[in-house]
Amino acid sequence: MRKIWIFLFLLCSLLGAATRPGAVFLMIWPGARSTALGGAFSAISDDATACYYNQAGLSFMDGMIASLQHANWLSGLHPDMYYEYAGFTKSLKSGTLGLDVIYLTTGKTEVRDFEGNYLGEYTTFDIAIGVNYGIKLTPQLGLGAGWKFIYSYLVAPWVWLRMPDLGIKSGGIGIAYAFDFGVLYKPFSFLSLSGAVQNLGPSISYTETGKADPLPYTLRLGFKIQPFSSRIIKVNLTGDVTKILVGMFADPDKTFFENLKYEFQEAWKGAGLELDYFEFIVLRGGYFYDSEGARIGFTYGGGIKAGGFSLDVGVDQNIYDFTTSNRKFSLSYHF
Numbered sequence: 001m002r003k004i005w006i007f008l009f010l011l012c013s014l015l016g017a018a019t020r021p022g023a024v025f026l027m028i029w030p031g032a033r034s035t036a037l038g039g040a041f042s043a044i045s046d047d048a049t050a051c052y053y054n055q056a057g058l059s060f061m062d063g064m065i066a067s068l069q070h071a072n073w074l075s076g077l078h079p080d081m082y083y084e085y086a087g088f089t090k091s092l093k094s095g096t097l098g099l100d101v102i103y104l105t106t107g108k109t110e111v112r113d114f115e116g117n118y119l120g121e122y123t124t125f126d127i128a129i130g131v132n133y134g135i136k137l138t139p140q141l142g143l144g145a146g147w148k149f150i151y152s153y154l155v156a157p158w159v160w161l162r163m164p165d166l167g168i169k170s171g172g173i174g175i176a177y178a179f180d181f182g183v184l185y186k187p188f189s190f191l192s193l194s195g196a197v198q199n200l201g202p203s204i205s206y207t208e209t210g211k212a213d214p215l216p217y218t219l220r221l222g223f224k225i226q227p228f229s230s231r232i233i234k235v236n237l238t239g240d241v242t243k244i245l246v247g248m249f250a251d252p253d254k255t256f257f258e259n260l261k262y263e264f265q266e267a268w269k270g271a272g273l274e275l276d277y278f279e280f281i282v283l284r285g286g287y288f289y290d291s292e293g294a295r296i297g298f299t300y301g302g303g304i305k306a307g308g309f310s311l312d313v314g315v316d317q318n319i320y321d322f323t324t325s326n327r328k329f330s331l332s333y334h335f
Contacts, residue, residue, distance in 0.1 A: 037272025055144025
């Protein structure tokens with residue numbers, strides 16, 4: 001149960017609006033498979049999480065796919081924080097439709113006044129609901145787009161009424177929407193190239209003054225190489241470079257190329273290896289590098305596939321510089 005310092009942290013976040021991206025839960029990787037691959041999934045995007053990584057992947061899908069994911073998120077910080085994802089895709093006569101939901105909660109927040117008196121508690125959460133579509137322009141080229149509704153509940157409205165000394169009458173709830181666009185190109189059977197821009201939309205505001213934080217505008221560039229494929233075993237090598245576009249080229253004392261070099265160094269880099277044995281047992285490993293966020297290390301996981309079902313686990317707890325448990329579990333069914 002969090003105490004007043006958690007509430008004060010949320011309050012400081014509200015008062016410091018527009019200094020950092022809002023709706024940061026949109027930057028968390030969904031899916032156990034992609035997590036095990038170091039987040040390098042935009043050039044694969046062949047399951048329901050394509051609604052998140054690259055909607056162009058939907059254009060290459062057939063039938064229907066339903067996916068669910070659960071994770072106790074960063075339990076080393078808060079044991080009652082968890083992260084959920086649900087996705088569904090259905091191929092149509094022209095293209096493929098995808099629906100997805102992202103949900104993150106940090107659990108219950110206990111509120112006390114400045115004298116330490118208990119005032120109550122509430123549950124913080126963030127949710128995004130997306131509608132996505134992908135269409136194949138040629139046998140090798142697919143395009144995709146998505147729209148999402150974003151609702152962020154950081155402070156319950158009753159808190160301001162119970163704490164009038166704060167001088168704040170409203171705030172703590174942010175609402176926004178955003179668009180995603182993606183492309184997936186498969187010039188050869190063993191090679192896929194991807195690009196996506198995500199979370200393009202109006203800034204999200206949590207304060208009564210109207211000050212707003214930009215959404216985490218994101219650029220993803222990726223590749224997938226399949227150096228070996230047979231009936232017995234398939235090997236996939238994948239890599240992604242992910243760049244949060246908020247605040248780019250912010251140092252006026254640096255030249256354009258100095259800023260460009262810094263932005264590339266600061267970008268997230270992920271790489272993964274996937275071994276699929278008889279389309280039954282799958283082993284995965286990856287590496288992730290985020291120098292500014294101090295998230296550097298190996299990821300791993302695996303899965304079992306049978307009768308259209310896929311059960312996967314992905315572990316990325318080693319990329320954090322504090323002790324935590326971070327495992328994602330996903331269950332998918334391909335109709």
